Amino acid sequence: MDIGAYRSPALDRRLPACLRLLRVPTAECARDLMERRPELIAAVLGTILIGVSDFFRDPSVFAEIERKVLPRLLALRERVRICSIGCSSGQELYSMAMLAAEASALDRVELLGLDRRPEAIACAARGRFSKGEVARLSPGRVERFFEPDGAGWRVRPYLASALSWRSADLISLRAEEPWDLILCRNLLIYIRPDRASAVWESLCASLTPGGFLVTGKAEKAPAGLPLIRLAPSIYRLRP
């Protein structure tokens, strides 16, 4: 992992949790230990990379996706390719799957979630969420898309089987085939400004002409990219 691409204040705040996990006093000791025991790296990433997420996080952005972005893509293409980069435990991509199902188009979308933390990907693929995690969804959505699972809820198989998950690093990502809609939200804020422009360029290169990029509220596209801002957090690649 290219840790040099991340803003240092964000990393500094997470370092104590990492040292506590490894039970070592310094970053140098942590590095030595991980070199000897690389199986610890996945757990260490879980302390360093912040994975906070939610279903339909920033409801106004998802309302715009529901009203404008998804219908436009479904009108233009037979199959719509959607990717969530930095998907954490999957709430963002499951939200997109719910919108596609509500538009009767689940069989026309390809949904892929990518994250650098293998543990987050495993959690997303399990599709199990606590009562608290689904609490902000409407009762109708919970009923339609989830089934009871112990003390919590599990995404119903017909929805879960429409999604794929993979561990991948945004910093070195090269799209094999471009996406019609990329959600890359609340990840770029952790990347150093001098490294972020290359990441924005690679996101643009990973979009189909006229494709959409959805970012987090605090993430603004740098000037000079072929992106048109349609609404807060929503950009379109110039066709």
Ligand SMILES: C[S@@+](CC[C@H](N)C(=O)[O-])C[C@H]1O[C@@H](n2cnc3c(N)ncnc32)[C@H](O)[C@@H]1O
């Ligand atoms: C704060 S969460 C955001 C989750 C979701 N996108 C949202 O907005 O609700 C950021 C996620 O980005 C992931 N991440 C951080 N650096 C990454 C990288 N270089 N490549 C892929 N994922 C990364 C973290 O593991 C974490 O799950």
